[in-house]
Amino acid sequence: MAAELHVALVAADREVWSGEATLVVARTTSGDIGVMPGHQPLLGVLESGPVTIRTSDGGTVVAAVHGGFISFADNKLSLLAEVAELSDEIDVHRAERKLEQAKAEGDAHAERRADVRLRAAAGR
């Protein structure tokens, strides 16, 4: 059995996803970081962006994470985000509409949020 790490993706009001994985790629404020089993204990600040989790059965889970933290210790990885959505849960049309609306209104915050959603949805 290949080495595995346990991942818990937690939003403020629910646990979004949890399971075993072989690789997790997330974007911290100082750049993308990939975590594999046996990584050194780590605590970082996440940027808004898609998080890619390679599960141990060969699948890929992509989630849109809007700010938050990544912490890894003892082969347990937690991704904490105020808002997190799995790519399957994202409504692409709605996100596209929101993106256009945000662009029209010049709302940089909403634009980024919609953009992150779309990128996560594209990566699935």
Place this chain on the structure above:
Amino acid sequence: MGAQLRVYKRRIRSVTATKKITKAMEMIAASRVVKAQRKVAASTPYARELTRAVTAVGTGSNTKHPLTTEADSPSRAAVLLLTSDRGLAGAFNSNAIKAAEQLTERLERAGRQVDTYIVGRRGLAHYNFRERKVAESFAGFTDEPTYADAKKVAAPLIEAIEKDTAEGGVDELHIVYTEFVSMMTQTAVDSRLLPLSLEEVAQESTTKDEILPLYDFEPSAEDVLDALLPRYVESRIYNALLQSAASKHAATRRAMKSATDNAGELINTLSRLANAARQAEITQEISEIVGGASALADANAGSDN
């Protein structure tokens, strides 16, 4: 039907209607307690992981952060009081308000100036009626608070604590809310959110033998702590809001249950009184008839002779 009997009948009808209403409210509150409890449980993983992370940064680095260091001579404190928007919950709101008043008094005796922040219309009404100053108030979401609401409440508090005391900032942040212990027990508690005492947090989050690993901080311990602490405050406030909502529903359920029970008792008493009145009426009618008949018989007996 006699006047007395009619009055009783009317009162029984009105109490029965009230009983139906309180029974319905009891059942609604009971279902909401379950929902609120589920939300508390759902928010626990986030709060737990966040607390762990805060402990890790706090103990694993020598970072000094304004939110974790105590001021030399704290002169101002903020108190956040969580009440509900609606009443009919027994002593729920007055207990929370009482706890807040005790805390305020204690802080003032220690020489701090207290700014009060209030969630919920009931608490606000209490303070407004007494013409006390309220720094800021929030209402409209106490039944089902969301994380966005918690962020809204936390924002001015975090801003106040980050400001210098001389410019109207505060040194300490206390929160008063009603802890959901069980369906039957809810207690109003106060706790200090900031400055954080890391030993306390560490006790909460880790089991005895667990040693926190030496973390690598990305980008740096200061930056992580900077980003972490506001989220920690928000998550604590969110948790308090959820517990307070669950407690409120439990208190409503209990209050409505006793109202329903009382209405039932009242209906029993009134029906007994109504029965007695009806019986008295019948007895009186019989004795009137008997009296009339015997008077008639006496008169007839007299005329026979």
